[in-house]
Amino acid sequence: MSQPTIISIETMRVACKSCSLSTLCLPMGLCPQDVERLEDIVKHARPLHRGDLLFRSGDRFRSLYVVKTGSLKSFAPSPEGGEQVLGFHLPGEVIGLDAIDRRTHSCFAKVLETSSICEVPFQLLTQLTAIIPGLQHHLYRLLSKEIGHDTDMLLLLGKKNAEERLAAFLLDMSKRLQRRGLSPTDFYLSMSRHEIGNYLGLAVETVSRIFTRFQDDRLLGVERKHIEIFDLDALATLADGMGTMRQQQQRT
Amino acid sequence: MSQPTIISIETMRVACKSCSLSTLCLPMGLCPQDVERLEDIVKHARPLHRGDLLFRSGDRFRSLYVVKTGSLKSFAPSPEGGEQVLGFHLPGEVIGLDAIDRRTHSCFAKVLETSSICEVPFQLLTQLTAIIPGLQHHLYRLLSKEIGHDTDMLLLLGKKNAEERLAAFLLDMSKRLQRRGLSPTDFYLSMSRHEIGNYLGLAVETVSRIFTRFQDDRLLGVERKHIEIFDLDALATLADGMGTMRQQQQRT
DNA sequence: CGGGCTTTTGACGCCCATCAACGAGTGTGG
DNA sequence: CCACACTCGTTGATGGGCGTCAAAAGCCCG
Numbered sequence: 001m002s003q004p005t006i007i008s009i010e011t012m013r014v015a016c017k018s019c020s021l022s023t024l025c026l027p028m029g030l031c032p033q034d035v036e037r038l039e040d041i042v043k044h045a046r047p048l049h050r051g052d053l054l055f056r057s058g059d060r061f062r063s064l065y066v067v068k069t070g071s072l073k074s075f076a077p078s079p080e081g082g083e084q085v086l087g088f089h090l091p092g093e094v095i096g097l098d099a100i101d102r103r104t105h106s107c108f109a110k111v112l113e114t115s116s117i118c119e120v121p122f123q124l125l126t127q128l129t130a131i132i133p134g135l136q137h138h139l140y141r142l143l144s145k146e147i148g149h150d151t152d153m154l155l156l157l158g159k160k161n162a163e164e165r166l167a168a169f170l171l172d173m174s175k176r177l178q179r180r181g182l183s184p185t186d187f188y189l190s191m192s193r194h195e196i197g198n199y200l201g202l203a204v205e206t207v208s209r210i211f212t213r214f215q216d217d218r219l220l221g222v223e224r225k226h227i228e229i230f231d232l233d234a235l236a237t238l239a240d241g242m243g244t245m246r247q248q249q250q251r252t
Numbered sequence: 253m254s255q256p257t258i259i260s261i262e263t264m265r266v267a268c269k270s271c272s273l274s275t276l277c278l279p280m281g282l283c284p285q286d287v288e289r290l291e292d293i294v295k296h297a298r299p300l301h302r303g304d305l306l307f308r309s310g311d312r313f314r315s316l317y318v319v320k321t322g323s324l325k326s327f328a329p330s331p332e333g334g335e336q337v338l339g340f341h342l343p344g345e346v347i348g349l350d351a352i353d354r355r356t357h358s359c360f361a362k363v364l365e366t367s368s369i370c371e372v373p374f375q376l377l378t379q380l381t382a383i384i385p386g387l388q389h390h391l392y393r394l395l396s397k398e399i400g401h402d403t404d405m406l407l408l409l410g411k412k413n414a415e416e417r418l419a420a421f422l423l424d425m426s427k428r429l430q431r432r433g434l435s436p437t438d439f440y441l442s443m444s445r446h447e448i449g450n451y452l453g454l455a456v457e458t459v460s461r462i463f464t465r466f467q468d469d470r471l472l473g474v475e476r477k478h479i480e481i482f483d484l485d486a487l488a489t490l491a492d493g494m495g496t497m498r499q500q501q502q503r504t
Numbered sequence: 505c506g507g508g509c510t511t512t513t514g515a516c517g518c519c520c521a522t523c524a525a526c527g528a529g530t531g532t533g534g
Numbered sequence: 535c536c537a538c539a540c541t542c543g544t545t546g547a548t549g550g551g552c553g554t555c556a557a558a559a560g561c562c563c564g
Contacts, residue, residue: 076407079492084407098403100396107403126389136388137378143395144352150402151350151359155328155336157409158453162552193511201410203553208512224511224561240331414520445543455521460544476529476543 042066043119054095054109054117061099063119067091070115071190075198076107085199087149088112088191090176096122097146112190157201160241165200166210167239170220174229185229294318295371306347306361306369313351315371319343322367323442327450328359337451339401340364340443342428348374349398364442409453412493417452418462419491422472426481437481 043063047070048054054065057077067089074095075083086107089095099105100122129136156168178184189196197207211222219235221228229235237243295315299322300306306317309329319341326347327335338359341347351357352374381388408420430436441448449459463474471487473480481487489495 076403078407078411080494082411084410086403086406098396098399101393101400102396106400126392129388136381139392140378140395141353143392143399144350144354146399147350147395147402148353148358150399150406151328151338153406154338154402154409155330157406158336158450159330159334192509198410204510205512205554206552208510209552212512242332444541456542457522457544458520461520464544 043121044116047114047116048111049114050111052111054111055105056108057106059105061096061103061105061122063121064097064125065095065109066118066120067093067095068116068118070117071112072109072115072117073112073191073195073199074107074109083108083198085195088173088195088199091180093176094142094146097143100143112195160239162200162202162206162210163213163243164239164241165202166196166207166214167235169196169200170227170229171232171235171239173227174232185232187227189225189227295373296368299366299368300363301366302363304363306363307357308360309358311357313348313355313357313374315373316349316377317347317361318370318372319345319347320368320370322369323364324361324367324369325364325443325447325451326359326361335360335450337447340425340447340451343432345428346394349395352395364447412491414452414454414458414462415465415495416491416493417454418448418459418466419487421448421452422479422481423484423487423491425479426484437484439479441477441479 054072069091071091072089072095073085074087074089075085077083089109095109095117096105098107125135125139129139156165160168173187173189174184177187191199193207193211194204196202197204200207214220214235215222219229219231219238221230306324321343323343324341324347325337326339326341327337329335341361347361347369348357350359377387377391381391408417412420425439425441426436429439443451445459445463446456448454449456452459466472466487467474471481471483471490473482
């Protein structure tokens with residue numbers, strides 16, 4: 001079996017030691033050796049700063065990006081000139097999967113705070129699937145997982161009210177931060193109320209009001225971007241729409 | 253290169269002649285020979301009838317499904333007991349991509365009208381990628397395309413009002429039917445108003461009201477499930493949210 | 505220190521969900 | 535073949551949730 005030539009620069013591998021690829025791939029059954037080979041093809045970008053664009057809608061698709069540190073948001077332009085925030089991306093998460101099909105990015109990725117991001121040339125990655133068993137399937141799962149997340153958002157936007165949306169958002173952030181080894185109940189949000197509202201299909205004012213309502217109900221403490229969750233369970237109950245239920249029948 | 257054993261039953265291939273796989277794969281750069289090999293692994297199910305479930309949430313994931321004729325809807329259960337319609341699936345389209353990650357279906361697929369559906373065992377499909385060049389990339393694109401579609405829906409649910417949603421829905425159906433060689437302006441919807449509303453995040457009554465509004469505005473003719481579009485352009489303008497605009501500034 | 509941005513809070517109004525009622529279409533069994 | 539029940543689609547009335555407008559205070563950055 002002929003092995004495709006892979007860009008393999010030792011210095012790059014070393015620089016990449018702390019790269020999130022291992023965080024990303026190890027749990028999925030790849031051995032450390034394979035992760036090393038993955039790291040060989042990763043390009044390292046200089047750190048990006050708040051407001052920088054990782055890519056724009058219309059850019060040719062070449063690479064996937066893995067967040068190493070920091071955070072960013074992706075958003076799509078809407079016909080009227082507005083934008084829809086599609087997601088927030090934390091360390092260990094992959095950006096750009098939606099662009100594979102059209103070979104062109106159809107959304108923007110903007111840096112929310114100083115971040116470092118690994119660039120993974122997609123063509124090289126797919127070539128690697130020939131020599132790393134399981135990588136191909138891992139990529140399928142990565143794409144499929146993204147679909148699953150979008151599905152959750154469709155349910156949120158289609159069926160949940162403002163309170164449930166914000167509760168679900170905070171819970172989601174909590175879980176993702178916990179997976180990164182951070183506190184699930186005490187964290188800083190890198191995005192503005194405006195961006196949260198846009199993401200959740202709500203007005204800024206609504207987001208703000210519900211934050212204070214949650215605070216009044218002793219569910220959490222809020223001070224600007226600093227969030228402290230007092231009652232994860234209650235928040236989960238709210239997020240599932242069982243906030244004011246006794247024995248309620250379904251709503252379609 | 254050792255070729256994995258493939259279920260290869262000639263009779264199956266013959267029975268599959270009209271299978272939508274070719275519709276699906278040929279445009280993507282696979283040669284007819286390859287499509288034949290694909291068809292070799294396709295299991296044929298008996299025709300399914302209105303109300304039948306192709307799979308349920310919680311079912312183990314084994315296969316993707318390609319709609320051959322007819323149509324179905326997929327929907328996710330919501331915590332409160334309701335459901336969210338995630339999509340409608342027409343001939344040539346693939347179902348089940350969201351289940352690859354968790355190896356378990358997390359949504360239901362219900363048949364809307366008598367339909368025939370090709371079952372494609374996923375493991376065999378991925379094995380075929382070793383011997384059919386381009387198939388692997390085609391699968392990536394398939395998954396990526398699904399993400400792109402979900403993204404469009406997020407924008408719709410997050411930013412558009414009822415009129416814009418229904419206009420966008422009708423346009424989408426129109427385009428997909430046209431791609432299948434059917435009239436883009438004269439067709440039958442296989443789903444109920446209730447299902448349309450659920451899909452679009454609207455109440456049944458709202459859907460109904462907007463149908464009559466469109467009819468009053470001479471945009472289309474509606475008679476139960478039969479739709480005749482008179483003005484595709486106006487509908488597109490509406491769907492893009494430029495319905496009542498002169499020189500309007502963006503809305504975030 | 506000044507200007508701009510973010511966040512919060514209040515007042516108001518509209519879009520759309522909800523409730524209710526009715527007609528039409530569909531299927532089923534006697 | 536018809537009666538009956540049920541679902542589906544439409545229309546009207548009503549109300550509430552949340553968007554919009556407005557303003558003020560806090561925070562950040564040059």
